[in-house]
Amino acid sequence: MGVYAELWLRRQHTRPTLTMPPYTATYFAVKGRLGAIKIMLADKGQELKVVLVSMEEWQQGDLKATCVFGQMPKFEDGDLVLFQSNAILRHLGRNHGAYGKDSREASLIDMMNDGVEDLRSKYIKLIYQEYDTGKQAYLKDLPNSLCKFETFMAKTNSGFLVGKEVSFADYNLFDLLLNHLVLCPKSLDNFPKLNDLVKKMSARPKVRALLDSEAFKKIPINGNGKQ
Numbered sequence: 001m002g003v004y005a006e007l008w009l010r011r012q013h014t015r016p017t018l019t020m021p022p023y024t025a026t027y028f029a030v031k032g033r034l035g036a037i038k039i040m041l042a043d044k045g046q047e048l049k050v051v052l053v054s055m056e057e058w059q060q061g062d063l064k065a066t067c068v069f070g071q072m073p074k075f076e077d078g079d080l081v082l083f084q085s086n087a088i089l090r091h092l093g094r095n096h097g098a099y100g101k102d103s104r105e106a107s108l109i110d111m112m113n114d115g116v117e118d119l120r121s122k123y124i125k126l127i128y129q130e131y132d133t134g135k136q137a138y139l140k141d142l143p144n145s146l147c148k149f150e151t152f153m154a155k156t157n158s159g160f161l162v163g164k165e166v167s168f169a170d171y172n173l174f175d176l177l178l179n180h181l182v183l184c185p186k187s188l189d190n191f192p193k194l195n196d197l198v199k200k201m202s203a204r205p206k207v208r209a210l211l212d213s214e215a216f217k218k219i220p221i222n223g224n225g226k227q
């Protein structure tokens, strides 16, 4: 590999944190849509500054008016300001070597991450709209969603969704599976590959340190106290 290509690759994978401000995220004091981003950055050894916004501040509307889609999380990488949690995950995947080894893997990672988003949307709907009336039906249908990831991972057979390395979709799925283990501790019982993913990701030292940190443990999963 030529010198220039190698330098380019290195630039993709490193971020000189001493000369640049840390990444900054602005969000409510919940794990919500920031959880996967936090886990990924921790694993990649990147600092994240989180600016917490209270409900009262948010309801004043000034911040909302500056958000492209009127929603958070907001993410700042220097002067680049991003909204949409999945766009943020992709940005970090691109810049920290978690977006596959080539464009074919990248496309498969996109596909799997869209699948994670579909399940996350259902989970959020349950939590915020129908927790008391819909939990049983949700848990009954959950295996139909989980088995799709299980089957795909069995084919990949590396312990990750796509290829041989961790991708942003793995962090996203891992975060969502952790939420489901809180919702129902038995939810992964019949899914050995998903169980392995949770074990493997939880055992990565920097991920473990984040999960065990008091700051991370004390923050609720969702904004309405349901989990």
Ligand code: 6SG
Binding pocket: 028, 030, 032, 033, 055, 064, 070, 071, 072, 073, 083, 084, 085, 086, 222, 223, 224
């Ligand atoms: C909510 O939906 O926290 N952003 C949310 N809500 C405030 O005015 N597609 C994008 C993405 O992927 C979705 C963004 C997401 O980034 S996240 C947002 O900005 C708004 O729309 C989930 C979350 N909920 C907690 C919460 C705080 C304010 C509204 C929801 C809890 C419920 C009501 C009060 C406190 Fe509440």
